[in-house]
Amino acid sequence: MKYKIAILLVLAVMIGALYAYKKGVFATEKDQYAALPLPETVDYNFHIKPILSDNCYTCHGPDANKRKAGLRLDVEHMALSELPESPGEYAIVPKDLDKSKVYAVIVSEDPGQMMPPPDSKLALNAYEKKLIKKWIRQGAKFERHWAFIPPEKTEVPKSEVSDWGHNEIDGFILDKLEGQGLGPSERATDETLIRRISLDLTGLPPEPEKVPTLLRDISEDKIDKVIDEFLASPTYGERMTQSWLDVARYADSHGYQDDSYRTMWPWRDWVIHAFNKNLPYDEFLTWQLAGDLLPNATKEQVLATGFNRNHPITQEGGVIQEEYRVNYVLDRTNTLGKGILGLTLECARCHDHKYDAISQKDYFEMFAFFNQVDEKGLQMDAVQAKNQKFFADPPFITITADETEDVLSFINMKKTPRLNVMVMNDSAPKTTYILNRGEYDQPTDSVVPGTPATIFAFSEELPKNRLGLAQWLTDTKNPLTARVFVNRLWAMVFGKGLVETVEDFGVQGSLPTHPELLDWLAVDFMEHGWDIKYLLKKIMLSATYQQKSELSPALKKADPENKWLARAPRFRMSGEMIRDYILATSGLLNKEIGGPSVKPYQPKGLWEETNAGGNRGVLTTYVPDGGEDLYRRSLYTFWKRTLPPPSMTIFDAPNRDFSEVRRQKTNTPLQALVLQNDVQVLEAARVMAQCMVSADADNPDYVTEVFRRILIRMPKKEELLTLKAYYHNALSIYQNDLAEARKLVAVGNYRQLDTDPAKTAALMLTAQVIYNLDETITKE
Structure with a gap:
């Protein structure tokens, strides 16, 4: 009994301490928010x-089906209109707090009146309430969503106290830094810059033999x-x-259950x-998007489509063809949204978008552009798969080794003389319908x-x-593409x-840290003919x-996320870059x-574990090249x-079932284990060691x-x-x-x-240690 009492006492003390801690934290947060200075003009x-x-x-918001009280706050004229369910009252009255119902309910402490309601688990903090108060007093000015306003080139800021900078980018960056009470860092060494530029532009380290030559160049335009x-x-x-x-969600297999080969x-x-x-x-x-529809389209332009x-394509028998056909069109529409427009279009498939001003009707109007291809599915048998060929209902493009089209000038045909590649080819126009809840078999208007x-x-x-x-998309007035x-x-x-949310420029996406710089670069990019190399060089x-x-320490405290770019970033390379780096340096x-995809080392048995039965024959067993x-x-x-x-998914590569723009970034023990034990890493260290010992056996x-x-x-x-x-x-250990x-x-x-096995083994392990260094797998 006394043990139970003791336990209860301990629990009571812990709960009390936790309550006091939370109360203190909340009080601190409340004081912190209340103390934040308001901007001179609320935007x-x-x-x-x-x-x-x-x-x-x-x-x-935008979703009419979920809207309550008939009130819509994302559209100016509706937010400023008389409340449908409360005649004579208004949600927002510019410059008049007393008549603005929105302000009254967000500061109310009455659970029956306060907004958001308590059961929503949402709440505005003191700073946010003060912002809304000042905004209404200043006239409650609405604007179009920032990303939907066409970009313009504003004047490049000029500092009154610093001449730091090489081009227009630096003017915008320095202006923000000075506004935060920060300054830029020193220039990196030439060695660091050469490695950084090489990684950014080629995905590979510079060749060690070239670096001394590049460093000896003393001209002012060396980095150029x-x-x-x-x-x-x-x-x-x-x-x-x-x-x-x-x-582009590229893969060498079709996905779904059978997941057989595609070319x-x-x-x-x-x-x-x-x-x-x-x-x-x-x-x-x-x-x-439309190379096949260009006048006198070349085979290269058709191939681009x-x-x-x-996207994934099913080869399973007994499926409902129309269901999967619709899925393919949905995929293209969603890829356009995330990959090119930076919008979550897919949220409007089943209903009006809850945050962005995109209706379900808008979504299916976009869907209609991709709904003209006659897709009856893909048919393939095991023999065709083994020959790395497939036969599909049109459209597909056939490329043969004896053709003289320009398309062959960049394709490494290797040992495959004839290829069928899926491309686009619109058939007779189809009528597109809005699908109720996005279901393929529930067409409406x-x-x-x-x-x-x-x-x-x-x-x-x-x-x-x-x-x-x-x-x-490529109209210079389009606010998103560039x-x-x-x-x-x-x-x-x-x-x-x-x-930061490169995939989402919508209302729920991140706000730009440097909006004027982003717009300046977007306009400059279009003014220079959408030239990608020009843009990269401008940045570098x-x-x-x-x-x-x-x-x-000072920067870590002032800007731990490097939001204002007072220093160059430092981050781990992708799984592909890490593997390529190791191969290149060894x-x-x-x-x-170019050429057909290849199969490097992979742990045994993985493909067999995921195989659905092997009836297609080609992808059931992994055989390294x-x-x-x-x-x-x-x-x-x-x-x-x-x-x-x-070895790539462990370093956060996606499976490519759908378009992915921003890879997740994790740090896990499995990543360290790959670098320590993967056969590709060990072999690279071994080959480097043997080559060095073989070339100079007595090198000290x-x-x-x-x-x-x-x-x-x-x-x-x-x-x-x-x-x-x-x-x-x-x-010493290996000599014995x-x-x-x-x-x-x-x-x-x-x-x-x-080569000397002891020297080779010792040098191999030394190389492996260096491959495992944080600096090796980091771009800085």
């Missing part, structure tokens, strides 16, 4: 709309020339394509080619192709097909976009990009460009939807050379002492156990060199 888009969106739009060199490299197109594959790699090779020849972004989009066919007028009206002069849609792509390139380089020549990435990387194909860039790794490459300074090759810099004294001690300790040394260096299929 609707940046101050008020986020509050209303988070707390009010669920019941008083470095950027040009990497932009001109064929590996630039591979780097840019890698990120586009996520957007879409020629489309992937076209993307590499398009980036390398610097196809303007407006054309890049137009070809992929494979973008629309990258018919619609014609169109776009949401809240974004940008679809001109009557445009054809109501995919070509018209592409022309609407903004979204510029922001995505910024995120690729800086690790985070000026709008900025002093903002060329800063050090060191995080001082000398294993096969630099061949041999020879040089084991060491192709990760861009070419075979991508099976039901089991993507595990192997460790320095390994360090330099991997990290593209010379080691510091402390680093070198630590690593040399590790090497010599391992050497040559059998264990030979066992260790036997890893991997790459040819073995006749």
Whole structure:
């Protein structure tokens, strides 16, 4: 009994302490919010709309089916009109708090009156209430959603106290820094910049042999020339394509249960080619969305439309064809929204969007552009699959080795003389219907192709097909297309976009940290012919990009997320880049460009575990490729939807079932285990060690050379002492156990060199340690 009393007393004390803690925290938060200074002018888009969106739009927003009391707060004339259920009262009366019902209910403490209601688990803090109060007093001015206002070039800010900066980007960045009481960091070293630029533009480290030559250049335009060199490299197109594959949901298998083989790699090779020849972004989009509808379309332009066919396709018997056909069209519509417009269009499939001014009718008008393809499904048998061919109902494009079309100039045909690749080809016009709750078998009202007028009206002069849609997207008056792509390139380089939610420029998305800079870059991008290389070079020549990435205690306290860019970012590379980095620095990387996807090392049995029965024959067992194909860039790794490459998914690669724009970023023990134990990493370390020992068996300074090759810099004294001690300790162990040394260096299929096993094993482990360093897998 006394134990029970003691336990109850302990629990009572704990609960009391927790209550006191929470009360203190809440009180602190309340005081903190109350103490925040209000802006001189309250801006609707940046101050008020986020509050209303988070707390009010669920019941008083765009979705008519969920709207309560007939009140809509996202549209100015409705928010300022007489309340439908309370004649004589108004939700908002500009400059009059006493008559503004909205203000009365948000400050009310009566549970029956307060808004949001207590059961919603939502509440405005003291600062938000003060913002709304000041906004109403200032006239309650509404604006269109910021992302739907066409971008304009504002005057570049000029500092009165600093001449820091190389171009217009720096003017905007410095203006924000000074507003936060911050200043920029010093310039990074040339070594750091060369590695940073190489990783950003090629996805690979610079070749160690080239770095000394680049460093010896003392001209003022050294970095300018470095950027040009990497932009001109064929590996630039591979780097840019890698990120586009996520957007395009590219895979080498169809998905669903059977998940059998598909031949879409020629489309992937076209993307590499398009980036390398610097196809303007407006054309890049137009070809992929509607290349087949261009006048006198070339085979290359038709091939580009494979973008629309990258979605999963079922091969299962007994399915309802119309259900899956509708799913394919839905997928294309959603990909357009997330991947190109930066909007969550899919939220309007079943009902009006709850936050953005996009109705269900708007959604199915967009859907109608993609609803003209005659898709009866895909049929394939095991024999055809083994021959890497498939036969589908039209449309498909056939490419043969004896053709002389330009399309073949960039496709590496290798051993496959004839290919069928799915592309777009509109059939007779179909009537599109709004689908009740988005269900394929519940058509309601018919619609014609169109776009949401809240974004940008679809001109009557445009054809109501995919070509018209592409022309609407790339119109310089479209407020989203250039903004979204510029922001995505910024995120690729800086690790985070000026709008952090690169996939969502809607009301629930993040607000831009530097809206004037984003708009300036978007307009400048269009003024320079949608030139992607021009935009990347502009960013990389900025002093903002060329800063050090060191995080001082003061900066950590003032701006822990580096929102204001007082330093260069520092973030882990993608799984593909990490693998390619290891292959490149070890000398294993096969630099061949294009061709069919390949199968590198993978743990045994994974495909068998996910196989649905094996009736299709081709993807039931994983058989790694041999020879040089084991060491192709990760861009070419075979991508099976039901089991993507595990060493990449562990580093947050998506499965590509649908378009993905922003990868999740995690830090898990599994990632460390991959770097410590994956056969590709161990083999790379072994090959590097054997090559060095073979070339110079008596080199007393192997460790320095390994360090330099991997990290593209010379080691510091402390680093070198630590690593040399590790090497010599391992050497001593393996000299006394040559059998264990030979066992260790036997890893991997790459040819073995006749080298001292003890030296090789010790140097191999030293290289592996360096591959596991945070600096190795980080872009800084």
